[in-house]
């Protein structure tokens with residue numbers, strides 16, 4: 203046997219094993235792809251408080267204008283979540299479907315509030331916050347949807363919120379079949395249902411680049 207043969211084989215083996223161990227379970231792209239706005243939920247799965255807390259925890263690490271960190275989060279579960287349902291509007295592009303659909307309602311929400319009078323940078327913070335939370339939800343096997351069409355006054359009253367609510371995030375285990383449809387710049391962007399599948403048109407990367 204040639205000199206160093208066994209040593210070289212061992213080295214190769216270690217390199218392959220090391221590469222496999224380092225391969226991430228999720229890539230950022232795969233998390234983003236799975237992060238589809240979800241409006242039908244598996245009601246047999248009850249979201250736990252520790253899951254909501256883990257989702258909110260990303261806010262302790264994300265960017266924030268002048269690092270002011272003016273967003274606060276109210277967790278909503280159980281009976282409270284039931285009272286949230288009439289106050290939110292989901293999928294308003296669907297004229298013939300009533301959402302949240304009976305039997306597929308979300309059972310957990312995170313209400314994102316601002317401790318200050320919202321200004322432009324507050325809404326940038328809001329976008330960073332909710333996208334980060336949704337990606338964290340996907341990483342732990344959940345999905346969600348950010349909801350800006352909600353009754354602000356009623357939500358404030360119902361939960362006796364000390365701050366202005368800007369967004370409601372529904373969270374749960376998805377019961378929805380979703381498909382991304384590649385479209386060209388200028389094509390219709392409206393989402394639609396086809397054979398029970400929720401279709402989300404997205405502009406192809408090439409057409410997003412300014413030529």
Ligand SMILES: Cc1cc2nc3c(=O)[nH]c(=O)nc-3n(C[C@H](O)[C@H](O)[C@H](O)COP(=O)(O)O)c2cc1C
Nearest residue numbers: 237238239291292293294347348349350351393402
């Ligand atoms: C700022 C913002 C507000 C939104 N508000 C609502 C809403 O009130 N109700 C709803 O069902 N979806 C809402 N959505 C979800 C969008 O409809 C969704 O992102 C879009 O249809 C594309 O689908 P996707 O998230 O799966 O890519 C909102 C999304 C954003 C970014």
